[in-house]
Amino acid sequence: MPRVPGCGGLRGANRIPRGGAAGTARTQGPAALGVWAGLLVVLTRPPRVLQWFWLRWIGQISYGVYVIHALFGHWLHEHFSSAPVVFVLQLGITIPLAALSWYLFESPILTQKRRWPMPSKRRPGRAIAR
Numbered sequence: 001m002p003r004v005p006g007c008g009g010l011r012g013a014n015r016i017p018r019g020g021a022a023g024t025a026r027t028q029g030p031a032a033l034g035v036w037a038g039l040l041v042v043l044t045r046p047p048r049v050l051q052w053f054w055l056r057w058i059g060q061i062s063y064g065v066y067v068i069h070a071l072f073g074h075w076l077h078e079h080f081s082s083a084p085v086v087f088v089l090q091l092g093i094t095i096p097l098a099a100l101s102w103y104l105f106e107s108p109i110l111t112q113k114r115r116w117p118m119p120s121k122r123r124p125g126r127a128i129a130r
Contacts, residue, residue, distance in 0.1 A: 060102060061095070061098040061099050061101070061102045062098075063106070064097070064098030064099070064101040064102055064106065065094050065095065065098040067098075067101075068093075068094050068097045068098050068101065069090060069094045072090075072093065073090060076089055076090055
């Protein structure tokens with residue numbers, strides 16, 4: 001049997017697991033059902049943990065965390081080889097910058113929504129051009 005590069009000579013490393021796609025569906029179906037059931041419980045009866053101040057605050061700045069972590073994550077991984085060090089540095093840089101972004105940009109911009117509301121929908125019978 002030929003060796004598969006990068007697999008250390010493992011036999012059968014390039015083969016599809018027994019059961020193929022049907023086997024995958026059998027194993028992932030119950031997991032997906034469990035995730036949906038858990039989501040339904042959380043949406044109908046939210047646990048108290050979701051009311052904690054710091055979790056709600058993280059939820060407020062979460063978009064900033066998402067955007068900012070991507071700006072320098074690759075650079076950190078290139079310059080530091082230890083995953084825990086990269087995680088701590090990225091968290092220590094991302095959270096304060098995301099908070100600054102929320103308080104200096106996002107929140108003030110969102111308060112301006114009241115000054116300039118979205119235009120109402122056009123009436124179906126009116127023509128745009130004359």
